[in-house]
Amino acid sequence: MSPDPAVSTTAVPASRPSSGSGPVRREIYFFNLFRVLQAAVYIGLSFSPLAAEWIPLHEPLLGRLTAVLYLLFALLALVQTRVWQQHAQAAIAVALCADVLAALLTIAALPTARNGVALMLVVDVSAGALLLPLRHGMFFAALATLAVLGHTFTEGNALRDAERDMLESALFGLAYFAAASLCYALGKQMRETEALAERRGLDLANLAQVNELIIRRMQTGVLLVDETNRIHQMNESAWMLLGSPPADRRDLGTVAPELSRRLYHWRTSDKTDQTSVALAEGVPEVVPRFTRLAANDDSHVLIFLDDTSLVSRRAEELTLASLGRLSASIAHEIRNPLAAIRYSAQLLAESEELPAADKRMVEIINNHCGRMNDIIENILQLSRRDRSRPEVLDLNAWVLAFTDEYKESNDLGGDSLRAIVQPRAVEALADPQHLQQVVWNLVQNALRYGRMPGEPARVMVVARHVSDFGPPVIEVIDRGPGIPPKVAAQIFEPFFTTHEYGTGLGLYLAKQMCEANQATLEYVPVAGGGSCFRITLTPPANAPGAPA
Structure with missing residues (x-):
């Protein structure tokens, strides 16, 4: 461990004394x-x-x-x-x-x-x-x-x-x-x-290096402090949670006075303050924990700094998983009566003796049945995480085929949807079914919300490379009013929505599918108005920009 994260921690096998074909010894x-x-x-x-x-x-x-x-x-x-x-x-x-x-x-x-x-x-x-x-x-x-x-x-x-x-x-x-x-x-x-x-000796040296790397890369901050409150070692997370102090500052009372006070309180009373505290400006709050390095030795103390934001995210993930399983069971129970209501409404709409007012009511029933079915599908996707099966895709051909399929399946009316491809090949590694669901969701959102008042929506699906040797991307661009920065910071969170009929799960599920394919989904504002949702994919092993 080192207080300076710039120190290289690449694991290198311990060198074995050269033995050759004969004895190479003293x-x-x-x-x-x-x-x-x-x-x-x-x-x-x-x-x-x-x-x-x-x-x-x-x-x-x-x-x-x-x-x-x-x-x-x-x-x-x-x-x-x-x-x-x-x-x-x-x-x-x-x-x-x-x-x-x-x-x-x-x-x-x-x-x-x-x-x-x-x-x-x-x-x-x-x-x-x-x-x-x-x-x-x-x-x-x-x-x-x-x-x-x-x-x-x-x-x-x-x-x-x-x-x-x-x-x-x-x-x-x-x-x-x-x-x-x-x-x-x-x-x-x-x-x-x-x-x-x-x-x-080689095994022990490698094990020591692996342990050091694990400690350095732990998300929990770890510090080793002696009886004089001098910091002997710390990992990268602790260095960041302490506000990135200089390497020559090793006194805990100077680096983190509140942490030094809590350590003194723990040493004198053997009680730990469990309240969270920010040890420096602009860093997350942490909950310190203390333990002696040896059972009967109070000279050296290990301090663990638990990032409360990580705990919150883990709790959120557990809540989402539990909610997904519960919602899936409820959705299965709702789907059968919902299908019966929708089928009955469709039969009722075919009646020739139905008055105009009643036809309007039947139309409302059908619309809301469709909306409820979409909600159920989103909830089922939340609980059902299909494993990714990546393939090498030609994004130029894939984008052209996608736009043609979407136009055939949906009546765009006065809206426009077009594909923009590159003269050279753009290849990526992704699951085509996952990519289809993600881009379909993004295009639906763009056609629904990416329009200026009183004007048709203009949506483009672009396949390109970020640069000459950059990774391949697919972008869904509209020329609508864009998304305010405060809203853009939360659009990928589950159950966040600005629409009265939205579930807040569409973009969250899209981001989860992208991460399952080692891809990223991000929102990029468009100069002059509009929105861009960019999917950055992984290139094949032999393509430009592929990781070594």
């Missing part, structure tokens, strides 16, 4: 460091006067040359550890070959130090088996065994010494294989444990 560094120590021992045995007294050099030139070259190789390996990690298996294999060769040449130059050099070779073979696959570890164990045994065969000592050296070489070979097997098992378990820890 073990390689310690392996190379041991190799430097091993080379230093060879240097000491080859060049030290004291060592020469204890361990005579049979081949001084070979021993000293081997020690120097091996030390240079060990230092190069240590310096290039980071480069080696990119090709770990190959680098370790080359290093082990150099270790075995250096050990073999050192034993040849210093035969009396054979046991010590062979013992140091156990560490090299074990480290290789720890970092390499099993077959590679066994290969280098066999290579070291052959090197020690080969020197024993070619040494040509006395028979008794040869038998003893052969036994020692065989024991060293057994030690090489045993150490390689044990270190491979240990390395395998170590790698599995490390991989499991990496996966758990």
Whole structure:
């Protein structure tokens, strides 16, 4: 959480340490460091006067040359550890070959130090088996065994010494294989444990980022305050409900004095004031709630700011849902007797002996039956939310077909309805049935209310793009008196109407259907008089203006 909403909160998976095909860990560094120590021992045995007294050099030139070259190789390996990690298996294999060769040449130059050099070779073979696959570890164990045994065969000592050296070489070979097997098992378990820890760490990092995003995007404001009333963290909703304070203002008493007073009252009396309050000018009222971060710790307190406007909207949605279900059941009960009344009135109107006054009464009955039927249909639509089945529509062709169908189904009289299309294709993703109901409702309203006194209505249905790369829209435009701004702010609310016979559900249902198709419906005033209801639709995935 951050008090500055400009801080990016994009969820990025935690980076996994690169493992590649071989071990990319600090073990390689310690392996190379041991190799430097091993080379230093060879240097000491080859060049030290004291060592020469204890361990005579049979081949001084070979021993000293081997020690120097091996030390240079060990230092190069240590310096290039980071480069080696990119090709770990190959680098370790080359290093082990150099270790075995250096050990073999050192034993040849210093035969009396054979046991010590062979013992140091156990560490090299074990480290290789720890970092390499099993077959590679066994290969280098066999290579070291052959090197020690080969020197024993070619040494040509006395028979008794040869038998003893052969036994020692065989024991060293057994030690090489045993150490390689044990270190491979240990390395395998170590790698599995490390991989499991990496996966758990990755999951925890992703979970932490998801939690942070959820808290930041919560509509409820969340603040973390310490015992000195200093704000440590807040999400975006809290930042907005506090009046968007600067990032350097962290004192709660300065940012929101009333909230600080209520926090002090809660801390001293453990009672919460449930009345709503606006914490800054121009922001919605909130109801603060307080809770301790830990059960026995009063130093840090979490403050939740519940936006009362959100609560009101949720209550309104629940009320509408309940009202819709209740009204639907009542509408079903009304529809049957209403159909009987209308049918009887139509039969009565066909009577030739009916006086003119009675015919007028029958006409009134039919008109009001039709109006009641429209009300029932709106109520049933309020309770029945059909799922959207979007299709890719050519809005140019759709608008032309719609206007033709509307003219065939309705007698326009002196009113006019025409379609305006574009020379280029205008495609959108929408449910054609929902779009038909929405535009039909808008056109009916435009023909009914969008006219100047004593003049015919002129209504246009336009299909176009907002701009060259903008989303597709359908606009229903009339040249009537327009809608006052105060009324326009409420026309999409349920049950709001300015007509004595209206239900206030037509535009509300139209907006709900648009939202079900990921579209928006808005009122746009027309310059020079008139009204425009604009439906902004979603373009297909491959169309200009489609979201990435």
